[in-house]
Amino acid sequence: MPHIVVKNYKKFNTPIQKDKFNFLWFAKPLKNAKEELVAVEYENHKFLLSIKDKNSEIVIKSDKTTRISPSTIIKKAIVNFCELAKCEIIRSNISNIDEKHLKKSEEFLKTIDFFEKSFPKNKEVWIEIGFGSGRHLLYQAKQNPDIMFIGIEIHKPSIEQVLKQIEIQKLRNIYVIDYDARLFLEFVPSNIVGKIFVHFPVPWDKKPHRRVISKKFIEEAKRVLKLDGVLELRTDSKNYFDYSLELFLEQKKVKLEVTKNIEPPIVSKYEDRWLRLNKDIYDIRMINIEKSEPLKIDFDFEFKKEYNLENIVKNFDTKPKVFDDFFVHFEKLYQIDSDRYLIKISFGNFDRPEHKYLLITKNKIEYFPKKPVLSRGNIKAHKKIEEILNGK
Ligand SMILES: C[S@@+](CC[C@H](N)C(=O)[O-])C[C@H]1O[C@@H](n2cnc3c(N)ncnc32)[C@H](O)[C@@H]1O
Structure with missing residues (x-):
């Protein structure tokens, strides 16, 4: 740094x-x-x-x-x-850097704000979750120039590697995002995605709550998929396959296709490894058969109530407040001058907490440097933050 x-x-x-x-x-x-x-x-x-x-x-x-x-x-x-x-x-350690290269990768590496503000809608969208080496993502993007691809990954070296390949292969139809895939679908409009690939997700046998496939994920996937759109899970883990199949079958109305050891159009790095070990490979494809309601989340993250600056300072409590599916943690209080304070705060969803500051002046509270992303966890947390600052 x-x-x-x-x-x-x-x-x-x-x-x-x-x-x-x-x-x-x-x-x-x-x-x-x-x-x-x-x-x-x-x-x-x-x-x-x-x-x-x-x-x-x-x-x-x-x-x-x-x-x-x-x-x-x-x-x-x-x-x-x-x-x-x-x-x-x-x-x-500050020396010159290659600004040109940075500009180039910025073109394809997007933040969640980009998708929140202007989700790309002029082309059909396919999403790959946990693209790893990117073999499958790059192959599909090359084969389908009229489709817009979104690759989601949390492993930074994989992201760097794929960004380089996008440049080398002169691809123009991939956006990459460094984000937790379990939450990304919350930002995707309804009925616009053709395919979602989840290939060889980490099985997390000891921490199943970290798995990408969950009841909530399947429901969000159904919402964002077009009619006949497909969520494709490919795994070498019989345990993950059984766990996922059970969850898919819990859906009220669903069309599923299950296959074993089917040759894919391109073999990913992980698949290569398992094939050499003669492991069985399982696929579940969920085909969407229902049109979903449009995504309606609208919230301004403004602080509207009356606040008492002295009380906020006096009652400042750094103990984390944990609720069913979100938390609020006031971490640190800073003073700017006699009329202005700054609070370091984390809040929202447990899997993807938001880290921000609150800038507090005599008659106004605002997020610094900008408002949180529009997720359900953040909305719930914001309401709780308002209550706490209001002395409730
Ligand atoms: C076992 S690798 C498989 C990579 C690739 N799909 C393949 O077949 O070669 C799983 C990948 O998922 C990524 N991953 C794990 N959890 C994730 C999450 N919550 N959101 C996005 N990516 C995730 C990991 O960083 C890793 O690169």
Whole structure:
């Protein structure tokens, strides 16, 4: 991670602009004063730099919660900060990076905001979950140029590798997202997906709650699939097959196709391994036979109630609050000045918690740097946050 280590720095008055960077305010924790944050605005990005005292050296780097990409912006912000703060630099790992390459991968690597705001609808969409080496995803995208592919993965080296291949193979019909597939379908409009591939998911025999296939996942898949759209599970694990088949059969109305040891159009890296070991391979295909209601989630994440700043500070409680399917955790309280505070907070779904800050002024509370994504877990958590801040 880009950082500069300094001996000391001088705090400057904010707001102040340098190059295109607007340094908005400093925030200091009420407890543990060894860390300070500085808010930065650059074009339409807002983020925080963290200034941490570590064994009498001060490390300046991006705050994890608000980190943005490309990292070039962060690097430039740190350099500008150091110039304004007249830092005595000890060492730095900030060097030039290939901006061109970054721009290219950004074209295909999307964040959840992209899908939340403007889900691609002008072409039929196929989704691959946990694409790994990407063999199947790349093959399908090449074979089907009129289909828009979305590849979902959480393993960063696999994502990098596939982004490189997209460039090398000059593919134009794949978006890649680093996101938990168990939650992604929540953002997909109803009845628009032709195929969902779940090939060789991690069996998680000891932690079944981490499995991609679940009752909720099957229901969401049914909602997003077009009529005759297919969810395809391929696995070498008899246990996962049995578990999934049972869940599919729990659906009220469903069409299923089960096959064993059928040759696929392309053999994935995992499949290769199992075939060499002569393992059986099972497929379940769920074919959607029902049209679903349109997706209707609309929520503004605004704080509308009256708040008492003094009470919020006085009653600040860092104990996590856990509910059936979401949680709220007020982690840390920072002071900006006598009228402004900042709260570090995590909340929402257990599998994909949202990490944010709340910027609290005398008459307004807002999320910093931006509102949470529109998921059901986040909506429930937001309502609870309002209640808590309101003293309930
Ligand atoms: C066993 S590998 C299979 C890869 C590939 N489908 C194949 O057949 O070669 C499972 C992949 O799923 C990814 N994965 C696991 N859980 C995931 C989740 N919740 N969301 C997205 N990807 C996930 C893992 O990172 C891993 O790359």
